[in-house]
Amino acid sequence: MTATPGARPVRRYDPQRADRIVDAALDVIAEHGVPNTTHRLIAAAADVPLGSLTYHFTTLEELRARAFTRHAERMAAAYEAHFRTVRSADDVVEAVTDLVHGDAGADPHDWAIAYELYLAALRDPALRTVTGSWMRRSRRVLERFVDPTTARGVDALVEGLVMHKILSTDPVSREQTREIVARAVRPATPPGTGV
Amino acid sequence: MTATPGARPVRRYDPQRADRIVDAALDVIAEHGVPNTTHRLIAAAADVPLGSLTYHFTTLEELRARAFTRHAERMAAAYEAHFRTVRSADDVVEAVTDLVHGDAGADPHDWAIAYELYLAALRDPALRTVTGSWMRRSRRVLERFVDPTTARGVDALVEGLVMHKILSTDPVSREQTREIVARAVRPATPPGTGV
Amino acid sequence: MTATPGARPVRRYDPQRADRIVDAALDVIAEHGVPNTTHRLIAAAADVPLGSLTYHFTTLEELRARAFTRHAERMAAAYEAHFRTVRSADDVVEAVTDLVHGDAGADPHDWAIAYELYLAALRDPALRTVTGSWMRRSRRVLERFVDPTTARGVDALVEGLVMHKILSTDPVSREQTREIVARAVRPATPPGTGV
Amino acid sequence: MTATPGARPVRRYDPQRADRIVDAALDVIAEHGVPNTTHRLIAAAADVPLGSLTYHFTTLEELRARAFTRHAERMAAAYEAHFRTVRSADDVVEAVTDLVHGDAGADPHDWAIAYELYLAALRDPALRTVTGSWMRRSRRVLERFVDPTTARGVDALVEGLVMHKILSTDPVSREQTREIVARAVRPATPPGTGV
DNA sequence: AATGAATGAGTATTCATTCAT
DNA sequence: TATGAATGAATACTCATTCAT
Numbered sequence: 001m002t003a004t005p006g007a008r009p010v011r012r013y014d015p016q017r018a019d020r021i022v023d024a025a026l027d028v029i030a031e032h033g034v035p036n037t038t039h040r041l042i043a044a045a046a047d048v049p050l051g052s053l054t055y056h057f058t059t060l061e062e063l064r065a066r067a068f069t070r071h072a073e074r075m076a077a078a079y080e081a082h083f084r085t086v087r088s089a090d091d092v093v094e095a096v097t098d099l100v101h102g103d104a105g106a107d108p109h110d111w112a113i114a115y116e117l118y119l120a121a122l123r124d125p126a127l128r129t130v131t132g133s134w135m136r137r138s139r140r141v142l143e144r145f146v147d148p149t150t151a152r153g154v155d156a157l158v159e160g161l162v163m164h165k166i167l168s169t170d171p172v173s174r175e176q177t178r179e180i181v182a183r184a185v186r187p188a189t190p191p192g193t194g195v
Numbered sequence: 196m197t198a199t200p201g202a203r204p205v206r207r208y209d210p211q212r213a214d215r216i217v218d219a220a221l222d223v224i225a226e227h228g229v230p231n232t233t234h235r236l237i238a239a240a241a242d243v244p245l246g247s248l249t250y251h252f253t254t255l256e257e258l259r260a261r262a263f264t265r266h267a268e269r270m271a272a273a274y275e276a277h278f279r280t281v282r283s284a285d286d287v288v289e290a291v292t293d294l295v296h297g298d299a300g301a302d303p304h305d306w307a308i309a310y311e312l313y314l315a316a317l318r319d320p321a322l323r324t325v326t327g328s329w330m331r332r333s334r335r336v337l338e339r340f341v342d343p344t345t346a347r348g349v350d351a352l353v354e355g356l357v358m359h360k361i362l363s364t365d366p367v368s369r370e371q372t373r374e375i376v377a378r379a380v381r382p383a384t385p386p387g388t389g390v
Numbered sequence: 391m392t393a394t395p396g397a398r399p400v401r402r403y404d405p406q407r408a409d410r411i412v413d414a415a416l417d418v419i420a421e422h423g424v425p426n427t428t429h430r431l432i433a434a435a436a437d438v439p440l441g442s443l444t445y446h447f448t449t450l451e452e453l454r455a456r457a458f459t460r461h462a463e464r465m466a467a468a469y470e471a472h473f474r475t476v477r478s479a480d481d482v483v484e485a486v487t488d489l490v491h492g493d494a495g496a497d498p499h500d501w502a503i504a505y506e507l508y509l510a511a512l513r514d515p516a517l518r519t520v521t522g523s524w525m526r527r528s529r530r531v532l533e534r535f536v537d538p539t540t541a542r543g544v545d546a547l548v549e550g551l552v553m554h555k556i557l558s559t560d561p562v563s564r565e566q567t568r569e570i571v572a573r574a575v576r577p578a579t580p581p582g583t584g585v
Numbered sequence: 586m587t588a589t590p591g592a593r594p595v596r597r598y599d600p601q602r603a604d605r606i607v608d609a610a611l612d613v614i615a616e617h618g619v620p621n622t623t624h625r626l627i628a629a630a631a632d633v634p635l636g637s638l639t640y641h642f643t644t645l646e647e648l649r650a651r652a653f654t655r656h657a658e659r660m661a662a663a664y665e666a667h668f669r670t671v672r673s674a675d676d677v678v679e680a681v682t683d684l685v686h687g688d689a690g691a692d693p694h695d696w697a698i699a700y701e702l703y704l705a706a707l708r709d710p711a712l713r714t715v716t717g718s719w720m721r722r723s724r725r726v727l728e729r730f731v732d733p734t735t736a737r738g739v740d741a742l743v744e745g746l747v748m749h750k751i752l753s754t755d756p757v758s759r760e761q762t763r764e765i766v767a768r769a770v771r772p773a774t775p776p777g778t779g780v
Numbered sequence: 781a782a783t784g785a786a787t788g789a790g791t792a793t794t795c796a797t798t799c800a801t
Numbered sequence: 802t803a804t805g806a807a808t809g810a811a812t813a814c815t816c817a818t819t820c821a822t
Contacts, residue, residue, distance in 0.1 A: 559717030
């Protein structure tokens with residue numbers, strides 16, 4: 001009850017602890033993957049005692065969900081910020097190319113978490129609201145510059161290009177990416193104008 | 196003294212067992228995901244005793260790698276078969292649309308395995324040769340109809356469209372997909388022709 | 391709703407548990423030998439649940455090392471205590487004979503552990519610091535009565551006599567032991583005095 | 586029944602196979618220790634198929650016993666050979682010193698097996714006939730030069746010196762060993778001649 | 781309110797031995 | 802006669818979660 005002198009220094013009032021734990025969880029997911037994301041690893045990363053995790057989050061699953069939600073939120077916000085200064089359709093091509101080649105804030109660490117989330121969402125429909133709303137926000141951003149169908153296509157294209165860039169053994173060049181993106185961004189060919 | 200029928204499980208002579216185990220592993224990966232793919236689950240799915248797995252495959256990791264390799268091989272073969280009858284660029288659009296909407300042999304089960312492989316490859320560079328060669332084969336197929344850069348774009352687009360179809364809460368329609376694909380397949384705008 | 395007595399095993403608060411586990415490990419090593427010293431056997435001997443072992447000791451190897459260290463420490467202390475009342479060189483002969491014939495605190499149980507440690511040290515150089523410091527302490531005790539070389543010889547002799555007593559089918563008599571020890575304790579023949 | 590052409594080359598009639606297996610077992614025991622001496626390791630060392638082991642030796646324990654028996658026989662024979670040219674008591678001192686310092690045919694490999702045998706004999710009384718008869722032969726050799734009690738002492742001393750040489754962190758010098766041995770070999774002090 | 785000790789269910793893996801061929 | 806495939810019991814170890822303090 002009373003602080004015993006000489007006892008180990010007690011961590012004082014720590015209102016952001018839950019927050020710090022969520023961020024630590026994201027780091028662990030990025031570095032070790034969901035299956036290796038254990039209470040112990042997160043506790044160590046957050047520098048909090050083990051019991052603190054289950055005190056703040058009933059289950060590990062809940063903590064993971066919170067972490068993924070936060071990540072999706074951040075990625076969507078970064079996406080929006082990235083396009084804030086874009087004006088013309090030409091700028092869009094450049095901006096999207098930047099996105100694919102990592103010059104837009106999202107690094108491998110972030111993409112690793114994203115793919116962990118994707119796979120988790122594949123198994124857990126509850127997480128699909130997280131991925132779903134993230135995608136809707138991305139498309140909404142693109143719709144400021146292109147028609148909805150094109151937005152959908154460009155958004156999917158970014159996904160696929162990033163994934164192939166990571167998984168391929170001969171990755172795409174920036175030049176090629178720009179070319180590919182440019183084609184996707186062009187307005188639909190008016191019917192009857194030939195292929 | 197006498198062999199009581201049913202009293203003792205029969206030791207089966209089973210020359211294709213290793214093969215069956217690999218297929219069972221794929222089923223388990225599809226249904227439960229890599230992290231839940233345990234020896235026990237695979238053994239049950241293949242209807243073989245537990246010890247049989249480590250007899251045929253030194254580690255679980257090795258078995259997983261074999262399973263993923265077989266899956267990638269099958270997916271690539273299916274991809275090639277799917278385009279075998281395609282002749283014109285117009286047919287390509289239809290064929291790719293079929294691919295995205297599951298009318299080309301690959302079902303959610305197959306895609307689930309594919310995404311498990313992607314994530315595994317993200318952590319394990321050894322698996323990247325598997326994903327890499329699969330992608331190369333896909334592109335090579337497309338290059339029969341379009342230029343290499345376009346092939347790359349279309350291949351990435353398929354990836355992204357399928358993924359978003361699975362992860363989104365409002366999925367894309369077949370109509371939209373065709374439109375998006377058509378745009379990606381169009382030849383590049385000749386320089387100087389304007390947008 | 392009410393705690394049914396006996397229904398659920400009681401979670402015990404048990405601050406000396408780690409210590410008790412180490413002692414239990416020593417008992418198991420003595421009775422079953424290192425190769426049969428399993429988590430299960432130790433847990434049963436210490437009357438603690440299985441998971442408790444790896445909670446307190448990361449690996450079984452670590453637990454074994456701790457147990458051996460404690461044993462060597464105890465044996466050395468007993469050795470020192472045994473010679474505390476010895477004054478003359480004659481007393482030394484008697485004291486050493488007692489040592490060999492088990493009248494000095496160390497029983498077959500203790501020697502069994504010691505030999506398990508020896509063999510373990512043969513494979514694991516880390517354990518050689520344990521055996522090495524134990525031997526140094528023994529010799530230091532003997533050096534209170536005889537010159538260092540003699541101490542070394544007597545110490546080795548004790549080792550060999552005990553071992554042969556255990557492994558031989560016709561063991562040495564107390565009388566013989568005393569005679570042998572007496573010869574080893576005698577001061578070196580002054581040079582030039584002939585044999 | 587008939588040799589199928591193209592089948593793997595069948596190992597032809599191999600009458601010394603059992604012998605080779607026993608030697609392989611000794612190698613494995615020396616290198617890996619009894620607890621790690623498995624059928625698989627022995628089969629690999631002997632370059633024979635796995636099933637061959639249980640074909641020739643009912644249990645692993647039986648094979649181990651055979652291996653230990655052979656080793657003890659060889660060690661005793663080497664001991665005898667080593668003393669065959671010894672004539673005087675002075676020569677004995679030198680010969681014993683050679684024994685301890687490894688100049689008598691027995692290397693660390695041999696001692697490792699010996700200690701594995703000792704420990705095994707500690708647990709299994711059946712093996713004590715092996716160790717017992719080995720020791721008797723050693724003593725009998727020494728009794729050609731010294732009285733039985735001295736022989737016993739010297740034999741034990743060798744045991745202890747070798748063991749301490751292996752387990753100690755500051756090993757004994759050849760000089761010291763000779764001195765210690767010399768003292769043990771000297772005839773008993775005639776009663777009444779003082780200590 | 782907070783925590784570290786505690787635990788049982790689960791994991792991959794090893795291996796002596798059996799047995800169909 | 803000889804063997805390699807087969808298997809079940811056992812092993813060390815992990816970990817989410819619980820709970821006494």
